[in-house]
Each structure stands twice: as structure tokens, then as C-alpha cells.
Amino acid sequence: MKQSKPGAGTESGQDNVTVLRDLMRHGKQAWSLMADRRVPATHKLIPAAAIAYLLSPIDLLPELAIFGIGYIDDVAILLLALRWFNRLAGEHIAAIDRGEAVAIDADYRVNEPLDEGSETII
Secondary structure: OOOOOOOOOHHHHHHHHHHHHHHHHHHHHHHHHHOOOOOOHHHHHHHHHHHHHHHOOOOOOOOOOOOOOOHHHHHHHHHHHHHHHHHHHHHHHHHHHHOOOOOOOOOOOOOOOOOOOOOOOO
């Protein structure tokens, strides 16, 4: 007869809790960064693309073919996308705070209105 160790079988339960905790933490941080105007719109496409993947019928591991295991790729892609977005957005905001952000230096010129008798040259 096999002897089971105390606490055996709880590792996968703890792993699930850890993944859910990570999803919640990164999700909350991403939610606040999505509302921050200092984060570029191109960075904000990362969580949007992950959500689009979750909603699309295209899937790496179909849920119906492998019951239960098919959701692993969905959770993994969402978690990786949130981590990537949070890292990129955080680095961008930190660069702005340090004064290292890229700024566009431009000169603006106002053209005088044309006289009635002058021609428009393009």
C-alpha cells in the first residue's frame, strides 16, 4: 500500500492560486496603466490583442479537444501579455519621470493669408 506524504496533491492547488493571484495583480496594474495618458497607444494594443485572442475562435489548444488543458494557453497568453504591457508601460512612465523620454522638437510657422490677387503656389 502506498503512503502519501502530508500535503501531497496541494502543490497544483497552490500553483493555481499563484497563477490567479498573478493574473489579478497584473490585471489591476494594467487597468490603471490603460487609463494613464502617458502610456503610448501602441503599448495599449498589447492587452487588447490578448483579449481579442481570448475571444477569437482560433486557439492553440482547443478547449473541447482536451478538456481542462485547453484553457492553459489562454491563461498563459493573457498573463504574458499583461506582464509585457506592465513592464513596457512602467519603463515608459519611469523614463518620463526621469526626463529621459523622447520628445519631438519642432518649429511651428503660421502662414499669412494670401492676398486676393495673388496666386496659390503648391
